[in-house]
Amino acid sequence: MDSAFSVGTLHAEDKSFEVISAEWVNEISGYAYIFKHIPTGARLMWFACDDDNRSFAIAFKTPPVDHTGVFHILEHSVLCGSDAYPVKEPFVNLLKTSMQTFLNAMTYPDKTVYPVASTNVADLENLMSVYLDAVLHPAIYKRKRIFEQEGWHLEADEQGNLSYNGVVFNEMKGALSDPDRVLYDSVSEALFPDTAYGKESGGKPRAIPELTYENFLDTHARHYDLSNSYTFLYGDLDCERELSFIAQRFAAAEKRDAGAPNPLNLQAPVLPEPCQVRMNTTADNSSVGLGYVLGTPDQRNKMMAADILFDTLMGSNESPLKRAILDAELGDDFSYYLSDDLAQPMLFLQLKGLKEGCSSEVP
The missing domain is CATH 3.30.830.10 (Metalloenzyme, LuxS/M16 peptidase-like)
Structure with missing residues (x-):
């Protein structure tokens, strides 16, 4: 273990990261260091190993309380421009122009993750900069159109008939036309009637239009807070440099007046009745x-x-x-x-x- 990263030591240019754990991991032939960002309580883990395919990710705990798919819509929406990168599709631009070896964003049943990877340090830092600005300073607060585009809106055809449209709305219409997905969701709802795991984190088409723009923004403010985040670094990195890089972005994060994030409760044991789902x-x-x-x-x-x-x-x-x-x-x-x-x-x-x-x- 590098003695410079022993438990209790402070790191980054502003000394805002403290090592709270250091453990050898056989699978990567390296150490896993866990840091706490003292000003915000954010956690960060660095997997220090001899791998030049370097990676970064920031994740937020996002357990849903309904089927509106708000966290799925947020995952799409924050990557539609930010304060420092006010372009329409920074994610698409990065896919085309960066040297990334991995670039994605994923909504899970209880968390949302934004991972990137590159073998080039300068490229990785550019990816980190875009992603951190996206999650901490998204354009959604200034451009309601992003919510309508990625979530849902009403659209009229040539005859004036209204129908719902939206990127996530249409994506989930396709996903939930799969009988296997419907069956899995039905079993999850039966086993977890009182917790996040009984909710469709991607959103159900019938429920997505129940989400308002105001609730959408409130959900971001409550969950995309650094105290509710976990950041990851992996590979052969100058960790002191990267911690300083991240600390600068953390220090500039907007302090929003918002309530607590949704809790992730454990489901008490249940013995559900058999249920049947019919599909065409x-x-x-x-x-x-x-x-x-x-x-x-x-x-x-x-x-x-x-x-x-x-x-x-x-x-x-x-x-x-x-x-x-x-x-x-x-x-x-x-x-x-x-x-x-x-x-x-x-x-x-x-x-x-x-x-x-x-x-x-x-x-």
């Missing part, structure tokens, strides 16, 4: 799904054991449980998915191409 689709898309809440992600040994067990039982067509289900000819395919990146991991089992009348035979 082909018979081979008929499916049955089962879900189980498995604990919490800090139970690492339990999660690892569960992953190994499920892969052994169901990982291939010759695995014993999957083979038995296929031989019983209850359906055409059987699969599982372990969502172990949630505060309450969930096992989801799906039997697809269900034969008529066989749903009652599935335990």
Whole structure:
């Protein structure tokens, strides 16, 4: 371990970052350092290793309380211009002009992440600058049109008939036309009726138009606060330089008068009744799904054991449980998915191409 980054030491030009943890990580042959940004409480982790594909990400805890997809719309919208970069599509410009090896933004069921990577330090810092300005100083407060474009708006055709339109609105219409996605969402809603995991973080088309511009801005102000953030650095970096770079942007972050972010609560155990969802689709898309809440992600040994067990039982067509289900000819395919990146991991089992009348035979 670099003694300069021992626990308790202060870093960045303004000494605003304090090392609170340092741990060797075998998988990267390097150290993971955790810092606290003293003025804001923001957390930052640096994976220090000999890799020139250097990475940066900033993430915010964003558990939804409804199906309006507000965090998905925010993910799109903050990348539509900012104070320092007042262009229409900085994300598209970066894709075309930077030397990035990775550039994206993702909305998860409980967080939103903005990751970038580059083998060129100057290019990485440019990507960092654009992304930090996007999340901390987005143009959404000055341009309502961004919300209408990325979220929803009413549009009239040549006959004057009104219909909903919007980037996220149309994206989710497509996503939720997938029977597999609908089944997974239905199981999640049944298992997590009182928490964020029972909500469609991407947004449901019927609920997206319920989101107002005012609620959209309030949600950004409450959640895109540095106290609600986690920043990541990875690779062969001059960490002192990058911490100073980040500290300057953090110091310039606008202080908004906003309430607390949405809490991420744990769901009390439930035993939901079976439910049925009907869709206009082909018979081979008929499916049955089962879900189980498995604990919490800090139970690492339990999660690892569960992953190994499920892969052994169901990982291939010759695995014993999957083979038995296929031989019983209850359906055409059987699969599982372990969502172990949630505060309450969930096992989801799906039997697809269900034969008529066989749903009652599935335990």
